Amino acid sequence: MEVMMTRSKLLWMIAGSALLLLILFSVFRKGEAETVPAPAPRAVAVDSTKCIAPKEFMRANHMRVLYEWRNSSVREGNRVHVASNGSRFEKSLNTCLGCHSNNRMFCFNCHSYANVKPKCWNCHLSPMETP
């Protein structure tokens, strides 16, 4: 019985230290990943005269587009969006807000209806906050 106790204790210690190593490892990995090269100069000018896709598509899929934009522009540095008709846009929230900030409730009308709260405005200025 005594031996069993110490053995299980040993197992716990091994498991604990493995977990600790895993956490440390992931923290260091994250530190490495954060050293991204400085952002390249703008590839395309912000063009807010037309939308990147038809209204119906954007209504149903804007979250997928923005998610894809965030990953490819922030993590891979690819800041150019090529629309299906060949026109090029900068992958930036400013491209959207160039038009859509004229309606202060543009995002919030639907988002508050469905209680969807993405974390965009933790960093970006929302149409609510811009004059």
Next chain:
Amino acid sequence: MPLVMVAVLALIPFLGVQYAGLSYFFGVIMPYTALVVLLTGFLLRLVDWLRRPVPFRIPTTCGQEKSLEWIKYNRLESPHRFWEAAARVLSEVFFFRSLFRNTKAELHKDSTLVYGSHKWLWLGGLVFHWSLLVIVLRHSRFFFVMIPGYVDFLDFADGFLDVTLPTFYITDALVLAAITFLVFRRLNDAKLRLLSLPTDYFPLFLIGAIVVVGVLMRYVMRLDIMPVKDQMLRLVNFSFDAPGEIGTLFYVHLFLVSVLAIYFPFSKLMHAGAIFLSPTRNLCNNSREKRHVNPWNAAIKFRTYPEYEDDYREKMKKANLPIEKQ
């Protein structure tokens, strides 16, 4: 086998909506049918149980009963007032106290039988039920136009880790982990495997499938939520209008929930209502304090001592026997 049944059940709405265009059936008719079956079935079972007579006090106790003033008694384990019994039932409902006492028997090498404390079932069950409760309450954002305040709080607390987009909910992972544990708990032990019936696995797999489809909708497919909210508000207002353009996964989710609701009154899931009605838990242990008479006992003709004395007074006097009334 139950796993196959759940897979087939999930395929039905997928094929039905994707290829046969039956979105009206799966989005409107099915939920209403499920609601009607759930409510009537639940009520009928409760009424059936409530009509069973419970003439005597049969609580399972594990504490000192209330008797004399100077003997301490255990209010929770051997309740003798209504609110004590209510506290006992509620503590069972919210914290599963009886599962906390779960033990496990082990046969050791020297053929001694050892009972040890075994809290894993309690922990797994508790995590499972509480996560489900939080998830169901979170879903009320689909049922109200003005979203109630507790949803905001739950959103904040559940999404506390603040990772991934949309925010990852802790309960989503907890409930999946708990279901996995509860399934493997049954599969792992030969004794338990023998005891387990398809009806033990089916609800676990069904709820697991509902959670998985929900997780897929939220984190992987990123379904358009606006027509979903529209449709749920229509259902809450008992409207029979056709649903809008919603992703097929939503219909799978809704259909599986409907199946769960229909299955509910006919299955072990009725423990949700039964726990409140179970006489071994909700009765006061007051057999010493109060006499409980079985109401359908045949009436017994008693003869009291005064009646006896009335009959034999003269004879008793002659025989010099003491009498109470002259």
